[in-house]
Amino acid sequence: MLASYLGACGYTVTIADNGRKGLEVATSGGVFDLILLDVMMPEMDGFDVLKNLRKTLLTPVLMLTARGDDYDRILGLELGADDYLPKPFNHRELAARIKAILRRLELTVSAAQQQDLQVHGLRLSVARQHVSCDGQQVTLTGTEFSILHLLMLSAGQLVTKNEISEKVLGKKMMTFDRSIDMHVSNLRKKIAAVDAVERIKTIRGSGYMLLIG
Template sequence: MSSSEALVNSTETPVSFKHSILIIDDDTELTDMLDSYLRTCGYSVTVADNGLEGLNVASGGAVFDLILLDVMMPGMDGFDVLKNLRKTLLTPVLMLTARGDDYDRILGLELGADDYLPKPFNHRELAARIKAILRRLELTGVAFQQQDLLVHGLRLSVARQQVSCDGQEVALTGTEFSILHLLMLNAGMLVTKKEISEKVLAKKMMTYDRSIDMHVSNLRKKIAAVNAEEKIKTIRGSGYLLIIG
């Protein structure tokens, strides 16, 4: 069943909150279906049918909670859009990739995508991925009275959704922020990939899934740009540990 067909006659129960979603995809049949389906789920939806238009809309002042970004588009493809977006925006991005194309998935994650979903996809899985990403945003924005976490030169503020290393701000995507938050809450202890997958990505750990490795790799690079001292240790075959120092 195609992505478009899977969205037809959906009876998904609308969510109680409303977030804004930008869809950037040149498949007009699919975007029409997504537009209709996501609106029934309680989301505000804006559609751009090519990469350049999508980049202009995303950077034009309107605030979006999530961007659904297709990889394969003529002219400016999804990777170029994402690279330009990440110069100024940390809006969560869920990339729509060709099924089985590991290169697309890995490159998207390296460029700062928060998650990916292979086409064709089931509408319920799409809804679950969207909810998981938006839930992370909500969880990192509600504890305004919570004290900052400070571990090994890293300071994380849930209230401000900011991270700094040795006093210098480090710009992270929402997924990277959530992974670091989990590691800092468990500083000095092993956090398994299974825990990260379930608590941060809200999905079961899949064999050969490299998405967590890519997110942690990006996180390390951004921290190392400020301080090259090792902060996150890999426990081979198990997960990661934030070094206390």
């Protein structure tokens, strides 16, 4: 049903009926703009697929999770998912989420001629989709890269969670939505693995600020 709906929306869809086959298809050399990943699948669940995908691929992943199951959503974000959608869902909302992720990628490509950004030991190249901290490469997902890019553009200033959600995820911040917190937490951990100096400050109840030194 999803394949038929998305096909009618103009997308080319490749289907895998179990997790192991999905991982094989995704990593066999084909180029995909987005991976729609269910948590509950035979042979290999969505979490194991995502863990294996993130070893080699930064392709955006939209996870489908059980409604009300915060554990699934949080774990998916921790493992590198770009967004999640609880089931059951409206097909139009799914299409909107997909468009938001693909729009973000298009904006990133169109900004490829921007100069590199450098703030507090961090260097970000939009053209090369590359981030380094004190000269050491930091490997980020597409969502983490976009969040860091936004924070670096506003270095020393508060960036609200709602602004991050709208500009990066393409949706308004919902009550009790922890997705931004999880993406920033992952971003912090990856930077801290290179240098433990605090670079992203939490402004309680509001958002985040990239420290300038």
